[in-house]
Amino acid sequence: MKISPAIQKVSQWRLKFKLSPNNFFLLLSVAVGVVAGLAAVALKQVTGALESLLQVYERSGNFVLLVSPVIGILLATAYTWIFRKGKLGRGISNVIENIDNKGGYMEKDKMYSHMITSSLTVGLGGSMGLEAPIVVTGAAFGSNIASLFKLTDEERILLLACGASAGISAIFGAPIAGVLFSVEVLLKKFSTVQFVPLLIASAVASVISQILYHGGQIFYIFTQGWDIKALPFYLMLSIITGFYSLYILKSIAYSSNVFEGIKNPYKKALIGGIALGGIVFLLPPLYGEGYHTVQMLLNSDYTRLFDSSLLFKYHNSSYALLIVTVAILLLKIFASQITLSAGGNGGFFAPSLFMGSVIGFFYVYSVNYFNIGKIIGIDKLNEPNFIAVAMAGLMSGVMHTPLTAIFLIAEATGGYTLLVPLMIVSSFSYLISKYFHPQSIYLKH
Numbered sequence: 438m439k440i441s442p443a444i445q446k447v448s449q450w451r452l453k454f455k456l457s458p459n460n461f462f463l464l465l466s467v468a469v470g471v472v473a474g475l476a477a478v479a480l481k482q483v484t485g486a487l488e489s490l491l492q493v494y495e496r497s498g499n500f501v502l503l504v505s506p507v508i509g510i511l512l513a514t515a516y517t518w519i520f521r522k523g524k525l526g527r528g529i530s531n532v533i534e535n536i537d538n539k540g541g542y543m544e545k546d547k548m549y550s551h552m553i554t555s556s557l558t559v560g561l562g563g564s565m566g567l568e569a570p571i572v573v574t575g576a577a578f579g580s581n582i583a584s585l586f587k588l589t590d591e592e593r594i595l596l597l598a599c600g601a602s603a604g605i606s607a608i609f610g611a612p613i614a615g616v617l618f619s620v621e622v623l624l625k626k627f628s629t630v631q632f633v634p635l636l637i638a639s640a641v642a643s644v645i646s647q648i649l650y651h652g653g654q655i656f657y658i659f660t661q662g663w664d665i666k667a668l669p670f671y672l673m674l675s676i677i678t679g680f681y682s683l684y685i686l687k688s689i690a691y692s693s694n695v696f697e698g699i700k701n702p703y704k705k706a707l708i709g710g711i712a713l714g715g716i717v718f719l720l721p722p723l724y725g726e727g728y729h730t731v732q733m734l735l736n737s738d739y740t741r742l743f744d745s746s747l748l749f750k751y752h753n754s755s756y757a758l759l760i761v762t763v764a765i766l767l768l769k770i771f772a773s774q775i776t777l778s779a780g781g782n783g784g785f786f787a788p789s790l791f792m793g794s795v796i797g798f799f800y801v802y803s804v805n806y807f808n809i810g811k812i813i814g815i816d817k818l819n820e821p822n823f824i825a826v827a828m829a830g831l832m833s834g835v836m837h838t839p840l841t842a843i844f845l846i847a848e849a850t851g852g853y854t855l856l857v858p859l860m861i862v863s864s865f866s867y868l869i870s871k872y873f874h875p876q877s878i879y880l881k882h
Contacts, residue, residue: 462592465582466599466634470641473575473603477642478649480552480567480574481608484725487560493724499745502562502718506776507710509561513554514706514780521550523702527782529569529622530879532576532601536623540590541597547577551782558781564713564723564772569784571608572618575600575642595631598623602635603642609655610646611848612639614841621838622879655728658735658821658850663858666815671826674800675862678827679869681796682834685770685789686874692774702780709779716772720765721745723772727791731828734798735821735850755806762799766792785878789832797827822858825850830862834870837877839863 456464491501517525526547535543555570579600583593598619606615616635620627663671699705717723722730722742733741742761743752751757773788801823804810810818825846833842843859846852852859 461586462588462596463634463637465586465596466638467641469575469579469582469596469599470603470638471645472578473571473600473638474607474642474645475649476548476552476574476578477571477604477607478646480556480571481650483552483556484560484567487556488725491561493562493721493729493745497745497749498747499721500718502721502724502745503714506562506713506717507707509558509563510706510710510713510776510779510781511703512557512561513563513782514702516550516554516557517780517782518702521546525550525554525782526573527551527569527777528784528879529572532573532597533623533879535576535580536594536597536625541580541594542584543573543577543580543597545577545581547573548581549574551577554782558776559725559783562713562717562724563776563781563783564717564725564727564769564788565776565781565783566726566785566787566790567783568605568608568786570782571604572601572784575602575604576623579638594624595634598631599634599638602639605845606639607642607646607650609845609849610643611655611845612636612643614845614848615639615642617844618838618841621841622836656732656735656825656850658825658852662854663819663822664815666813667810667818667858668861669813670801670804670810670815670818670823671858671861672865674797674823674827675830675865676869677800678793678796678830678862679834679866681766681792682831682866682870683873685792685831685835686870686878688770689774689785689878692771692778694778695774696778705778706780709775709781713772713775713779716768716775719747720761720768722765722795723769726787727769728787731791731794731824734794734824737820739798739802759799759803762795762802765795766799769795785835786832789835790828793828793831794824796831797824800827822852822855825852826855826858826862829859830866833863834866835878837867837871839867 491505517523551570551573555567559565559567576597579596580593583596602615602619605618606612616639619635696705740752743749769792801818801820805817829842829846833839842863
Protein backbone atom coordinates (compact mmCIF):
# COMPACT_ATOMS: atom_id res chain seq x y z
CA MET A 438 0.00 0.00 0.00
CA LYS A 439 1.43 3.38 -1.03
CA ILE A 440 1.99 5.83 1.83
CA SER A 441 1.37 9.50 1.07
CA PRO A 442 4.25 11.99 1.55
CA ALA A 443 2.21 13.77 4.25
CA ILE A 444 1.89 10.58 6.31
CA GLN A 445 5.60 9.87 5.85
CA LYS A 446 6.38 13.38 7.05
CA VAL A 447 4.27 12.94 10.17
CA SER A 448 5.92 9.59 10.90
CA GLN A 449 9.37 11.16 10.56
CA TRP A 450 8.33 14.03 12.81
CA ARG A 451 7.03 11.53 15.38
CA LEU A 452 10.40 9.71 15.42
CA LYS A 453 12.35 12.96 15.59
CA PHE A 454 10.56 14.15 18.71
CA LYS A 455 10.42 10.64 20.19
CA LEU A 456 6.69 10.72 20.79
CA SER A 457 5.35 7.75 22.71
CA PRO A 458 2.36 5.88 21.26
CA ASN A 459 0.09 7.39 23.95
CA ASN A 460 1.20 10.97 23.27
CA PHE A 461 0.90 10.45 19.51
CA PHE A 462 -2.64 9.15 20.00
CA LEU A 463 -3.51 12.27 22.00
CA LEU A 464 -2.27 14.42 19.12
CA LEU A 465 -4.46 12.42 16.76
CA SER A 466 -7.43 13.08 19.06
CA VAL A 467 -6.71 16.81 18.71
CA ALA A 468 -6.69 16.44 14.91
CA VAL A 469 -9.98 14.55 15.00
CA GLY A 470 -11.48 17.26 17.22
CA VAL A 471 -10.45 19.95 14.74
CA VAL A 472 -11.83 18.27 11.60
CA ALA A 473 -15.05 17.11 13.30
CA GLY A 474 -15.57 20.61 14.72
CA LEU A 475 -15.07 22.17 11.28
CA ALA A 476 -17.47 19.66 9.74
CA ALA A 477 -20.15 20.41 12.35
CA VAL A 478 -19.87 24.16 11.81
CA ALA A 479 -20.04 23.75 8.05
CA LEU A 480 -23.10 21.51 8.29
CA LYS A 481 -24.98 23.92 10.58
CA GLN A 482 -24.09 26.93 8.44
CA VAL A 483 -25.19 25.37 5.15
CA THR A 484 -28.43 24.02 6.64
CA GLY A 485 -29.19 27.35 8.30
CA ALA A 486 -28.54 29.21 5.04
CA LEU A 487 -31.05 27.01 3.18
CA GLU A 488 -33.64 27.57 5.90
CA SER A 489 -33.11 31.35 5.83
CA LEU A 490 -33.32 31.40 2.04
CA LEU A 491 -36.82 29.93 2.18
CA GLN A 492 -37.93 32.40 4.89
CA VAL A 493 -39.61 29.56 6.73
CA TYR A 494 -40.84 31.55 9.73
CA GLU A 495 -41.67 34.87 8.15
CA ARG A 496 -45.08 34.46 6.51
CA SER A 497 -48.60 33.34 7.21
CA GLY A 498 -49.43 30.38 5.00
CA ASN A 499 -46.04 29.74 3.42
CA PHE A 500 -46.75 27.67 0.28
CA VAL A 501 -43.01 27.11 -0.25
CA LEU A 502 -43.29 24.50 2.51
CA LEU A 503 -45.39 22.32 0.20
CA VAL A 504 -42.54 22.03 -2.30
CA SER A 505 -39.21 22.34 -0.51
CA PRO A 506 -39.30 18.94 1.31
CA VAL A 507 -39.93 17.22 -2.04
CA ILE A 508 -36.88 18.91 -3.55
CA GLY A 509 -34.70 18.11 -0.54
CA ILE A 510 -35.56 14.41 -0.42
CA LEU A 511 -35.26 14.05 -4.21
CA LEU A 512 -31.79 15.64 -4.18
CA ALA A 513 -30.65 13.46 -1.26
CA THR A 514 -32.00 10.38 -3.02
CA ALA A 515 -30.28 11.31 -6.28
CA TYR A 516 -26.95 11.72 -4.51
CA THR A 517 -27.36 8.40 -2.68
CA TRP A 518 -28.12 6.43 -5.85
CA ILE A 519 -25.71 8.19 -8.21
CA PHE A 520 -22.68 8.19 -5.93
CA ARG A 521 -23.43 5.44 -3.40
CA LYS A 522 -25.60 3.04 -5.41
CA GLY A 523 -28.34 3.39 -2.81
CA LYS A 524 -26.14 2.35 0.13
CA LEU A 525 -25.59 5.35 2.38
CA GLY A 526 -25.58 3.62 5.77
CA ARG A 527 -27.77 6.03 7.70
CA GLY A 528 -27.86 6.65 11.41
CA ILE A 529 -25.87 6.00 14.54
CA SER A 530 -26.96 2.35 14.49
CA ASN A 531 -24.76 1.99 11.40
CA VAL A 532 -21.76 3.29 13.39
CA ILE A 533 -22.52 0.77 16.14
CA GLU A 534 -22.63 -1.99 13.52
CA ASN A 535 -19.22 -0.92 12.20
CA ILE A 536 -17.80 -1.09 15.71
CA ASP A 537 -19.32 -4.50 16.46
CA ASN A 538 -18.61 -6.21 13.14
CA LYS A 539 -15.82 -4.31 11.34
CA GLY A 540 -13.41 -3.26 14.07
CA GLY A 541 -14.43 0.37 13.64
CA TYR A 542 -13.67 0.53 9.90
CA MET A 543 -15.80 3.15 8.15
CA GLU A 544 -15.91 4.01 4.45
CA LYS A 545 -14.05 7.17 3.39
CA ASP A 546 -17.09 8.69 1.70
CA LYS A 547 -18.85 8.92 5.07
CA MET A 548 -16.53 11.81 5.87
CA TYR A 549 -18.68 13.94 3.54
CA SER A 550 -21.68 12.01 2.13
CA HIS A 551 -23.81 12.40 5.27
CA MET A 552 -23.09 16.12 5.39
CA ILE A 553 -24.29 16.56 1.81
CA THR A 554 -27.45 14.46 2.08
CA SER A 555 -28.51 15.68 5.54
CA SER A 556 -28.01 19.37 4.73
CA LEU A 557 -30.21 18.97 1.65
CA THR A 558 -32.81 16.97 3.57
CA VAL A 559 -33.06 19.06 6.75
CA GLY A 560 -32.30 22.46 5.23
CA LEU A 561 -35.17 22.06 2.76
CA GLY A 562 -37.68 20.84 5.33
CA GLY A 563 -37.03 17.20 6.17
CA SER A 564 -38.30 16.66 9.72
CA MET A 565 -35.07 15.23 11.11
CA GLY A 566 -31.91 16.35 12.90
CA LEU A 567 -28.28 16.90 11.97
CA GLU A 568 -26.71 15.25 15.01
CA ALA A 569 -26.69 11.67 13.71
CA PRO A 570 -25.10 12.73 10.39
CA ILE A 571 -22.40 14.72 12.20
CA VAL A 572 -21.77 11.78 14.54
CA VAL A 573 -21.30 9.55 11.48
CA THR A 574 -19.07 12.17 9.86
CA GLY A 575 -16.90 12.68 12.94
CA ALA A 576 -16.68 8.93 13.52
CA ALA A 577 -15.62 8.41 9.89
CA PHE A 578 -12.85 10.98 10.27
CA GLY A 579 -11.62 9.21 13.41
CA SER A 580 -11.77 5.79 11.79
CA ASN A 581 -9.94 6.83 8.63
CA ILE A 582 -7.25 8.79 10.45
CA ALA A 583 -6.65 5.67 12.56
CA SER A 584 -6.37 3.57 9.41
CA LEU A 585 -3.85 5.99 7.88
CA PHE A 586 -1.49 5.43 10.79
CA LYS A 587 -2.20 1.68 11.02
CA LEU A 588 -3.58 1.77 14.54
CA THR A 589 -5.07 -1.31 16.20
CA ASP A 590 -8.80 -2.03 16.10
CA GLU A 591 -9.13 -0.95 19.72
CA GLU A 592 -7.38 2.36 19.00
CA ARG A 593 -9.45 2.86 15.85
CA ILE A 594 -12.70 2.42 17.77
CA LEU A 595 -11.55 4.91 20.39
CA LEU A 596 -10.54 7.47 17.76
CA LEU A 597 -13.89 6.86 16.05
CA ALA A 598 -15.57 7.64 19.36
CA CYS A 599 -13.44 10.80 19.65
CA GLY A 600 -14.89 11.96 16.33
CA ALA A 601 -18.44 11.21 17.45
CA SER A 602 -17.92 13.08 20.74
CA ALA A 603 -16.40 16.02 18.89
CA GLY A 604 -19.38 16.21 16.54
CA ILE A 605 -21.91 16.34 19.39
CA SER A 606 -19.74 18.83 21.29
CA ALA A 607 -19.41 21.20 18.34
CA ILE A 608 -23.02 21.13 17.24
CA PHE A 609 -24.47 21.70 20.74
CA GLY A 610 -21.61 23.48 22.49
CA ALA A 611 -21.79 20.61 25.00
CA PRO A 612 -18.37 18.92 25.41
CA ILE A 613 -19.25 16.83 28.47
CA ALA A 614 -22.41 15.51 26.80
CA GLY A 615 -20.34 14.65 23.75
CA VAL A 616 -18.04 12.46 25.82
CA LEU A 617 -20.90 10.82 27.69
CA PHE A 618 -22.70 10.04 24.44
CA SER A 619 -19.77 7.95 23.23
CA VAL A 620 -19.50 6.22 26.59
CA GLU A 621 -23.22 5.35 26.76
CA VAL A 622 -23.82 4.49 23.10
CA LEU A 623 -20.60 3.54 21.30
CA LEU A 624 -18.01 2.19 23.74
CA LYS A 625 -19.19 -1.05 25.29
CA LYS A 626 -15.80 -1.75 26.85
CA PHE A 627 -14.76 1.46 28.54
CA SER A 628 -11.96 2.36 30.93
CA THR A 629 -11.21 5.67 32.62
CA VAL A 630 -7.97 5.96 30.60
CA GLN A 631 -10.10 6.44 27.48
CA PHE A 632 -11.64 9.57 28.96
CA VAL A 633 -8.59 11.70 28.17
CA PRO A 634 -8.63 11.50 24.34
CA LEU A 635 -12.43 11.79 24.35
CA LEU A 636 -12.21 14.92 26.49
CA ILE A 637 -9.49 16.43 24.32
CA ALA A 638 -11.34 15.84 21.05
CA SER A 639 -14.59 17.10 22.51
CA ALA A 640 -13.01 20.22 24.02
CA VAL A 641 -11.12 21.08 20.82
CA ALA A 642 -14.31 20.74 18.74
CA SER A 643 -16.17 22.98 21.18
CA VAL A 644 -13.48 25.66 20.83
CA ILE A 645 -13.63 25.43 17.03
CA SER A 646 -17.41 25.83 17.18
CA GLN A 647 -17.22 28.85 19.48
CA ILE A 648 -14.67 30.56 17.25
CA LEU A 649 -16.36 29.95 13.89
CA TYR A 650 -20.06 29.58 14.76
CA HIS A 651 -22.22 31.52 17.21
CA GLY A 652 -20.40 29.70 20.02
CA GLY A 653 -21.67 28.70 23.43
CA GLN A 654 -25.01 27.11 24.10
CA ILE A 655 -27.55 26.31 21.41
CA PHE A 656 -30.59 27.20 23.54
CA TYR A 657 -31.06 29.94 26.12
CA ILE A 658 -33.18 29.56 29.22
CA PHE A 659 -34.11 32.14 31.84
CA THR A 660 -34.36 30.52 35.25
CA GLN A 661 -33.56 31.23 38.87
CA GLY A 662 -33.53 27.64 39.99
CA TRP A 663 -36.36 25.32 40.88
CA ASP A 664 -38.91 25.18 43.68
CA ILE A 665 -38.84 22.07 45.91
CA LYS A 666 -42.63 22.29 46.16
CA ALA A 667 -42.79 21.56 42.42
CA LEU A 668 -41.21 18.12 42.95
CA PRO A 669 -44.52 16.19 42.51
CA PHE A 670 -45.00 17.86 39.13
CA TYR A 671 -41.50 16.86 38.03
CA LEU A 672 -42.23 13.29 39.07
CA MET A 673 -45.44 13.32 37.04
CA LEU A 674 -43.53 14.77 34.09
CA SER A 675 -41.07 11.86 34.25
CA ILE A 676 -43.97 9.41 33.93
CA ILE A 677 -45.40 11.33 30.97
CA THR A 678 -42.07 11.51 29.12
CA GLY A 679 -41.40 7.84 29.87
CA PHE A 680 -44.66 6.69 28.32
CA TYR A 681 -44.46 9.18 25.47
CA SER A 682 -41.02 7.69 24.71
CA LEU A 683 -42.75 4.34 24.31
CA TYR A 684 -45.24 5.94 21.90
CA ILE A 685 -42.32 7.20 19.82
CA LEU A 686 -40.49 3.86 19.80
CA LYS A 687 -43.64 1.94 18.92
CA SER A 688 -44.60 4.47 16.23
CA ILE A 689 -41.20 4.16 14.58
CA ALA A 690 -41.51 0.38 14.50
CA TYR A 691 -45.03 0.68 13.06
CA SER A 692 -44.19 3.22 10.35
CA SER A 693 -40.64 2.20 9.40
CA ASN A 694 -41.82 0.14 6.42
CA VAL A 695 -44.41 2.61 5.15
CA PHE A 696 -42.75 2.90 1.70
CA GLU A 697 -41.34 -0.62 1.50
CA GLY A 698 -43.66 -1.59 -1.34
CA ILE A 699 -42.35 1.20 -3.59
CA LYS A 700 -39.19 -0.07 -5.27
CA ASN A 701 -38.33 2.94 -7.43
CA PRO A 702 -36.31 5.27 -5.16
CA TYR A 703 -37.31 8.44 -7.01
CA LYS A 704 -41.00 7.55 -6.93
CA LYS A 705 -40.62 6.84 -3.21
CA ALA A 706 -38.90 10.21 -2.70
CA LEU A 707 -41.60 12.03 -4.66
CA ILE A 708 -44.53 10.43 -2.81
CA GLY A 709 -42.86 10.80 0.59
CA GLY A 710 -41.83 14.39 -0.13
CA ILE A 711 -45.36 15.35 -1.14
CA ALA A 712 -46.80 13.74 2.01
CA LEU A 713 -44.22 15.47 4.18
CA GLY A 714 -44.77 18.80 2.44
CA GLY A 715 -48.48 18.59 3.22
CA ILE A 716 -47.80 17.89 6.91
CA VAL A 717 -45.21 20.66 7.21
CA PHE A 718 -47.46 23.14 5.39
CA LEU A 719 -50.26 22.49 7.91
CA LEU A 720 -47.89 22.44 10.90
CA PRO A 721 -44.78 24.54 10.09
CA PRO A 722 -43.05 23.77 13.44
CA LEU A 723 -42.42 20.29 11.99
CA TYR A 724 -40.03 21.82 9.44
CA GLY A 725 -36.41 20.71 9.80
CA GLU A 726 -34.76 20.30 13.19
CA GLY A 727 -37.36 22.39 15.00
CA TYR A 728 -34.83 24.19 17.21
CA HIS A 729 -36.34 27.54 16.26
CA THR A 730 -39.57 26.35 17.86
CA VAL A 731 -37.75 25.01 20.92
CA GLN A 732 -36.18 28.40 21.60
CA MET A 733 -39.54 30.15 21.14
CA LEU A 734 -41.06 27.86 23.75
CA LEU A 735 -38.17 28.49 26.15
CA ASN A 736 -38.77 32.22 25.60
CA SER A 737 -42.48 31.73 26.44
CA ASP A 738 -43.29 33.08 22.97
CA TYR A 739 -46.00 30.48 22.38
CA THR A 740 -48.03 32.26 19.74
CA ARG A 741 -45.09 31.85 17.35
CA LEU A 742 -46.18 28.22 16.96
CA PHE A 743 -48.67 29.62 14.45
CA ASP A 744 -46.04 31.35 12.28
CA SER A 745 -46.30 30.51 8.56
CA SER A 746 -49.53 28.63 9.31
CA LEU A 747 -53.01 28.95 7.83
CA LEU A 748 -54.17 28.83 11.45
CA PHE A 749 -52.40 32.10 12.32
CA LYS A 750 -55.71 33.89 12.97
CA TYR A 751 -56.22 31.62 16.00
CA HIS A 752 -52.85 32.44 17.57
CA ASN A 753 -54.41 34.21 20.57
CA SER A 754 -56.65 31.27 21.50
CA SER A 755 -55.39 29.07 24.35
CA TYR A 756 -57.55 26.16 23.24
CA ALA A 757 -56.25 26.43 19.66
CA LEU A 758 -52.73 26.48 21.06
CA LEU A 759 -53.30 23.25 23.00
CA ILE A 760 -54.94 21.56 19.99
CA VAL A 761 -52.03 22.51 17.71
CA THR A 762 -49.59 21.23 20.33
CA VAL A 763 -51.34 17.86 20.51
CA ALA A 764 -51.32 17.63 16.70
CA ILE A 765 -47.57 18.30 16.69
CA LEU A 766 -46.97 15.62 19.33
CA LEU A 767 -48.97 13.05 17.37
CA LEU A 768 -47.54 13.81 13.92
CA LYS A 769 -43.88 14.73 14.49
CA ILE A 770 -42.65 11.16 14.71
CA PHE A 771 -44.48 10.22 11.50
CA ALA A 772 -43.07 13.28 9.72
CA SER A 773 -39.59 12.17 10.81
CA GLN A 774 -40.15 8.60 9.72
CA ILE A 775 -41.54 9.69 6.34
CA THR A 776 -38.42 11.82 5.82
CA LEU A 777 -36.12 8.89 6.47
CA SER A 778 -38.16 6.19 4.71
CA ALA A 779 -38.62 8.32 1.59
CA GLY A 780 -34.86 8.60 1.08
CA GLY A 781 -33.84 11.62 3.13
CA ASN A 782 -31.04 11.59 5.69
CA GLY A 783 -31.04 12.71 9.30
CA GLY A 784 -31.33 11.41 12.83
CA PHE A 785 -33.79 11.21 15.72
CA PHE A 786 -31.64 13.24 18.09
CA ALA A 787 -33.25 16.59 17.21
CA PRO A 788 -36.80 15.18 16.94
CA SER A 789 -36.42 13.78 20.46
CA LEU A 790 -35.40 17.16 21.85
CA PHE A 791 -38.09 18.92 19.85
CA MET A 792 -40.86 16.60 21.01
CA GLY A 793 -39.55 16.83 24.56
CA SER A 794 -39.87 20.60 24.49
CA VAL A 795 -43.39 20.43 23.07
CA ILE A 796 -44.66 17.86 25.55
CA GLY A 797 -43.03 19.82 28.37
CA PHE A 798 -44.80 22.95 27.15
CA PHE A 799 -48.15 21.19 26.83
CA TYR A 800 -47.82 19.79 30.34
CA VAL A 801 -46.75 22.96 32.15
CA TYR A 802 -49.06 25.24 30.16
CA SER A 803 -52.04 23.00 31.00
CA VAL A 804 -51.11 22.89 34.70
CA ASN A 805 -50.81 26.68 34.84
CA TYR A 806 -53.85 27.39 32.69
CA PHE A 807 -56.14 25.25 34.85
CA ASN A 808 -54.46 26.36 38.12
CA ILE A 809 -53.64 22.80 39.15
CA GLY A 810 -50.55 23.95 41.05
CA LYS A 811 -52.69 25.63 43.69
CA ILE A 812 -53.50 22.18 45.05
CA ILE A 813 -50.06 22.16 46.69
CA GLY A 814 -49.69 25.90 47.12
CA ILE A 815 -47.94 26.89 43.87
CA ASP A 816 -49.42 29.79 41.92
CA LYS A 817 -47.50 29.12 38.72
CA LEU A 818 -44.89 26.59 37.59
CA ASN A 819 -41.78 27.92 35.88
CA GLU A 820 -42.53 27.07 32.24
CA PRO A 821 -38.99 27.19 30.75
CA ASN A 822 -37.78 24.86 33.53
CA PHE A 823 -40.31 22.16 32.70
CA ILE A 824 -39.75 22.51 28.96
CA ALA A 825 -35.98 22.04 29.37
CA VAL A 826 -36.33 19.14 31.79
CA ALA A 827 -38.87 17.39 29.53
CA MET A 828 -36.34 17.55 26.68
CA ALA A 829 -33.89 15.56 28.79
CA GLY A 830 -36.59 13.15 29.93
CA LEU A 831 -37.71 12.31 26.42
CA MET A 832 -34.20 11.98 25.06
CA SER A 833 -33.33 9.64 27.93
CA GLY A 834 -36.44 7.55 27.30
CA VAL A 835 -35.99 7.25 23.53
CA MET A 836 -32.22 6.80 23.39
CA HIS A 837 -31.65 5.17 26.80
CA THR A 838 -28.88 7.67 27.52
CA PRO A 839 -29.76 9.35 30.83
CA LEU A 840 -26.31 10.82 31.51
CA THR A 841 -26.01 12.31 28.04
CA ALA A 842 -29.52 13.75 28.33
CA ILE A 843 -28.84 15.38 31.71
CA PHE A 844 -25.60 17.06 30.71
CA LEU A 845 -26.67 17.91 27.18
CA ILE A 846 -29.60 19.98 28.44
CA ALA A 847 -27.56 21.48 31.28
CA GLU A 848 -24.82 22.53 28.83
CA ALA A 849 -26.98 23.38 25.83
CA THR A 850 -29.34 25.62 27.85
CA GLY A 851 -27.03 26.85 30.56
CA GLY A 852 -29.56 25.45 33.03
CA TYR A 853 -27.13 23.95 35.55
CA THR A 854 -29.41 25.00 38.40
CA LEU A 855 -31.85 22.37 37.12
CA LEU A 856 -29.50 19.42 37.65
CA VAL A 857 -31.68 17.79 40.32
CA PRO A 858 -34.96 17.83 38.33
CA LEU A 859 -32.96 16.84 35.24
CA MET A 860 -31.63 13.83 37.12
CA ILE A 861 -35.06 12.88 38.48
CA VAL A 862 -36.99 13.16 35.22
CA SER A 863 -34.27 11.58 33.04
CA SER A 864 -33.82 8.64 35.42
CA PHE A 865 -37.48 7.76 35.84
CA SER A 866 -38.24 8.29 32.16
CA TYR A 867 -35.36 5.96 31.28
CA LEU A 868 -36.52 3.29 33.75
CA ILE A 869 -40.08 3.33 32.43
CA SER A 870 -38.97 3.15 28.80
CA LYS A 871 -36.34 0.50 29.49
CA TYR A 872 -38.81 -1.70 31.38
CA PHE A 873 -41.40 -1.78 28.60
CA HIS A 874 -38.99 -1.48 25.67
CA PRO A 875 -35.53 -2.91 26.54
CA GLN A 876 -33.88 -1.78 23.31
CA SER A 877 -33.09 1.85 22.57
CA ILE A 878 -33.84 3.46 19.23
CA TYR A 879 -30.25 2.74 18.13
CA LEU A 880 -30.24 -0.96 18.97
CA LYS A 881 -33.77 -1.49 17.65
CA HIS A 882 -33.03 0.09 14.27
